[in-house]
Structure formats: structure tokens, C-alpha cells
Amino acid sequence: MERAIRIVVLSLLLSASQINCQEAVLHITNEHVVKDYCIVFNHSWTPLSQTLQEALQYPLVNYTSTLLCGPEGVTADVKGKALVVMRGQCDFSQKATIAQNLGASALLIASNTTLITPSANDSEYQKVHIPLALMRYRDFLEAHKELGEDMQVKLYSPPHPKIDPSIAVMLLIAVFTVVLGGFWSGECERERLNHAERSDGGDGRADSGDVFLYSPLKVVIFVALMCGMLVLMYFFYHILVYFIIVIFCLASASALFSCFDAVLEKVGCGTIRFSVRTYTFSVRSIILTAICITISVIWGVYRNDDRWIWILQDLLGIAFCLNFMKTISLSNFKICVILLSLLLLYDVFFVFITPFFTKNGVSIMVQVALGPDASGESMQGNMVEVPAEPQPPSEKLPVVMRVPRFAAWAQNLCGVQFSILGYGDIIVPGLLVAYCSRFDVWINSRRKIYFVSCCIAYVLGLLVTFAVMLLSGMGQPALLYLVPFTLITSAVVAGSRREMRQFWTGTPYEVLDSSREPLLSEGRTDNLEGEKC
Structure with a gap:
């Protein structure tokens, strides 16, 4: 059983993977409150400033009542302002082109679904010159509730080394x-x-x-x-x-016990033993077992935090x-x-x-x-997906x-x-x-x-x-x-x-003689003919 468990666990020992993200920060302020939110953009399409100090500040205009698939519906002057609209029905590039033609200086697209890196055809990239990013609709509602209509925004992407x-x-x-x-x-x-x-004369087996x-x-x-x-x-x-999580909890608790017990044995920590009927127990082993099981259980309960x-x-x-x-x-x-x-x-x-x-x-x-x-x-690290709503933790x-x-x-x-x-x-x-x-x-x-x-x-x-x-x-x-x-x-x-x-x-082990002489002493390089090793 122990060997089967080791085969199962070793079969799942996996290589590392990292993803390059295109995430940025939406900095929203009014006279009294400051809030930061997650946004997703495409740095090869509409690059953002790398620091908050360098980023330009725009008044935010709320047009989440429209999808901005056409100029109709936008009645106020949006020149030099950041426009926030809802996602849907038309391409990101179409929304951005319309917002740019209306004079907007930045476009935020509020989404009720997963935020993905905005992309378009190569021919569309050259037409858009204003910052474009996706944000969670729930984040906009929260900011609107706390900061009101008078909101100023900055978009920036801190460099990640x-x-x-x-x-x-x-x-x-x-x-x-x-x-x-x-x-x-x-x-x-x-x-x-x-x-x-x-x-x-013992056989020296493991x-x-x-x-x-x-x-x-x-x-x-x-x-x-x-x-x-x-x-x-x-x-x-x-x-x-x-099934793997349960195996890991059991195997890791046992392994942790072995490590702690070896350390205590090495430092010369004594132990007290007592007997109950025909069974002998070690106080040190009981304490270590309790500690290791507790650590393993804590990990199992809070594994998704x-x-x-x-x-x-x-x-x-x-x-x-x-x-x-x-x-x-x-x-x-x-x-x-x-x-x-x-x-x-x-x-x-x-x-x-x-x-x-x-x-x-x-x-x-x-x-x-x-x-x-x-x-x-699958996208070679060039795309990123961010849930629009809090998601239940996925087991890993x-x-x-x-x-x-x-x-x-x-x-x-x-x-x-x-x-x-x-x-x-x-x-x-x-x-x-x-x-x-x-x-x-x-x-x-x-x-x-x-x-x-x-x-x-x-x-x-x-x-x-x-x-x-x-x-x-x-x-x-x-x-x-x-x-x-x-x-x-x-x-x-x-x-x-x-x-x-x-x-x-x-x-x-079987061929070692009782004297346990080494096969070769340090520095000896001659071959040992006839000796099986």
C-alpha cells in the first residue's frame, strides 16, 4: 500500500509554470476617498504609464447605460475625459474608435463576465490611440457608491521585474x-x-x-x-x-514526523516511555504525532487561502x-x-x-x-483572464x-x-x-x-x-x-x-563482508578485479 501511494504521488510531481500578466491599476479619487481596482489591458495595443505620478488624470463619465456600439446615447461632452461603458454586442476596437471620435481620452469597459486581455485585428490596432482597459462592473458600482459622480481616474501599470x-x-x-x-x-x-x-555479521539490509x-x-x-x-x-x-489531497495530508504528516523525530534524535532529546498492557508508548512520539497531524489538518482546512x-x-x-x-x-x-x-x-x-x-x-x-x-x-503567456465576480476556490x-x-x-x-x-x-x-x-x-x-x-x-x-x-x-x-x-x-x-x-x-548489501571495509579508500583508483560491487 505504501509503495502504491508513493507511485501515485510521484506520478503527479510536476514542472513549474509562470504566466506573464497584463494587469494594471485603476486609481479612482475624489476630494476625500481613494480607491484602487484591478483592470486588464493590452500593453502592445494601448500601453499605460508605469507609475501613478506619470499617469494622466481624467474626469470619469458614467455611461454604463450604453454599450457604445454607436455614437448615439452619448449626449454629454466627453472631450478629455475617461468614458466607462458596458461590455457587449460589438468589438473592443469599435467601442474604442467611437470613444476616440467623440473626444474621450480613455475608455473603460465594465464587464460582468471574465476580464480578458482586449485584442483586435492588426489593422484595428493602428486606429486606436487612447488607453483602453476592462474593469469589473461590480468594482465600478462600488466606486460609484463610495465616491459619487465626481470621480477622477488614473490608469497605470507598475512594472513587474x-x-x-x-x-x-x-x-x-x-x-x-x-x-x-x-x-x-x-x-x-x-x-x-x-x-x-x-x-x-549482520547483513546490513535497509x-x-x-x-x-x-x-x-x-x-x-x-x-x-x-x-x-x-x-x-x-x-x-x-x-x-x-483523493490526492487526502493522500498528501497523510503522507506529509508522516514525513514531517520523521523529520522532526530525526532532528530531536540528533540533538539528543530524551524521551519518556510508558506501557499500557502490552503496548509501549513514547511521550515524544505522541507529542510529535499530535503536532504533525495538526499542521496537516490546518493545511487541509485552509488549503485554498x-x-x-x-x-x-x-x-x-x-x-x-x-x-x-x-x-x-x-x-x-x-x-x-x-x-x-x-x-x-x-x-x-x-x-x-x-x-x-x-x-x-x-x-x-x-x-x-x-x-x-x-x-x-495555451496562449503562451500573452493573455490573461480575471474573474468578474468572486469565484469559489478551485482545488489544486x-x-x-x-x-x-x-x-x-x-x-x-x-x-x-x-x-x-x-x-x-x-x-x-x-x-x-x-x-x-x-x-x-x-x-x-x-x-x-x-x-x-x-x-x-x-x-x-x-x-x-x-x-x-x-x-x-x-x-x-x-x-x-x-x-x-x-x-x-x-x-x-x-x-x-x-x-x-x-x-x-x-x-x-549482500556482498559486503562482516568487516564492512569500503570498496575503495579515498584516493585509491585501482580496479577491484573479481569483486562484485
């Missing part, structure tokens, strides 16, 4: 998790070997809770199950998402990834190459190829990662690290935007990092040459991923960059140290 601080936070989270997970895996391996020595991938056929089946699970999630998202719940989700996600890397072991470099290569193809196929087969042109990977409402990817899979875009957070009136990174982009290369850490233990490498080299390669691969994402403006399958960086680096290190044979075949 491409390199948002959230990317640095995401990088730190990913690197911290991979490095700590690999180190933890190596230390557990060292403890197992030391325990086998003290046990005078704990019963650990899962080893050692057969290429099982790896292929494992990846095939991941593909099948992802396709099922695409077609039955609204049903299976709750974007203001702060991302902190808990990232905490649980870090614990989940750490525990996964510690308990799932790849037995040799051959299995690492097979698994990571197949997952690279899996990632690229479901991100780049599947948009050609889906109805809305959105990749299956992005659709599952961001939920059924993920429409920005909790298999990504989420960090709000801090540069846009203070003025993000249209909704909090997030940078995301899938757990798979941490766990999959992390499994190779963990193998390198264990191999350092097997060869008694004091400098941890394999572990350190693979961690550096992971950092470089992640930097390249973010760079390509920022330059292209689209989400990227991170494994496309992380897998080559980590695999090639590990192979080069093994080849340069003349340890590729041992690194490729790994070290089955």
Missing part, C-alpha cells in the same frame, strides 16, 4: 531540500553499516520501511504507471484531486521530499540513468507534445498542475512548492500570483544525489566528492532552467535541464576517478 525575488526563494528551497535529503540518505546508510558491524529500485523492468513499469496516473488525473481531475497557506504547503512539501529521498533508494547508477532518462522523456512529452492533442491547447502536465482553469499556457494538486511573486504582491489587485516548482523537480534529481551520497559512504570518501559534485550540478541545472523560463516567458520541463546536468556530472566524476565500474553497478 522578470527576476522576481520569489525565484531566489524557490531556488533556496529546492537546493536546501536536495542537499539535506542527500546528506540524510548518506548518514542513514552510514548508520546501517555501523549497526551491521556492531551486530557481528530498514523494512525503505523501498529499493533495482530492476530495470520495475523502473519501466513504475514510469508507465506514472504516465497512466497523470492521464487519469487529466480526465477525472475533479474526482481524483480530493492563498494569503498564507503556501507557507504550510511548502513546509509539508519539504518534509515530504526529504522523507521520500531518504526512504526510496536507487541501487546503482544504471538504475539512476534508466529512471532519470525515462522521466526526462515523460516530462518533455507531457509538457511540449501533449498540447497538440488536447482540445484547448494546454499541455496535460500544466493542466493537471494548475487545475482545469489553467488557460494562460498539492504537489508543488508555491511562493508568491513578492514584487507584484503589494499591488496585485487581480489575485495573488505564484511561482511554482513541482516536487518532481526536487525528488527525481534528489534520488541521484542521495545515491551519490551513499556511494561516498561505501568508498569512505571523506570529501564526499560525488555528493558535492552532484549538488553543484543540480544548482547549475536549476539556474539554467530559471534562465530559460525567464527568457522564453513560458514554464519549462525542469528535468530537461536537471537530468543531463546531474547525470553527466556524476559520470564524469566517476570516470575521472576510475571508479565507473563500481559506480555503475552499485553495492548490493
